[in-house]
Amino acid sequence: MNFQRGRGKEPLEINLVPLIDVMMVILIFLMITTTYSKYTELQINLPTADAERQLERANEITVLVSAQGQYVINRNPIPFRGVEQLAEELKRAAGALKAPLVVISADAAATHQAVVRVMEASRLAGLTQLSFTTQSAK
Numbered sequence: 780m781n782f783q784r785g786r787g788k789e790p791l792e793i794n795l796v797p798l799i800d801v802m803m804v805i806l807i808f809l810m811i812t813t814t815y816s817k818y819t820e821l822q823i824n825l826p827t828a829d830a831e832r833q834l835e836r837a838n839e840i841t842v843l844v845s846a847q848g849q850y851v852i853n854r855n856p857i858p859f860r861g862v863e864q865l866a867e868e869l870k871r872a873a874g875a876l877k878a879p880l881v882v883i884s885a886d887a888a889a890t891h892q893a894v895v896r897v898m899e900a901s902r903l904a905g906l907t908q909l910s911f912t913t914q915s916a917k
Contacts, residue, residue, distance in 0.1 A: 839879065839880050839881075840869065840879050840882065841853055841882045842881060843884050844885040844894055844897060845886050862900050862903065863900075863903065865896060866900040866901075868900075869900055873904065880909075880910055881897075881901045881909050881910070882912060884912040885911075
């Protein structure tokens with residue numbers, strides 16, 4: 780029975796104070812437990828190899844990359860005109876070799892792009908086995 784005729788119901792309210800309190804506690808917890816670190820520079824120590832020199836194999840194609848970006852394939856200087864031309868020279872050097880190994884020897888001052896060109900030319904020539912030479916740190 781409704782004894783209060785003519786009087787409407789009070790509108791429902793959501794009390795936001797406890798919700799704000801809980802959110803503040805979570806925010807403070809996250810601020811305390813989060814670590815902030817700055818990466819101002821990236822220091823990279825390049826590896827050196829201390830392995831003994833291997834004997835040359837018959838199915839190797841040696842590619843030398845100079846600091847100026849010049850290429851030498853099996854002791855023959857190759858003028859660079861494009862990756863496709865470099866791929867043709869690698870195919871010619873591979874000749875009838877069975878599963879040739881491309882050994883890349885790049886100068887320490889050679890650009891990364893010059894080495895990537897040799898890798899791309901090897902891929903275009905169908906030569907999938909690549910190796911890099913290193914110098915001992917001694």
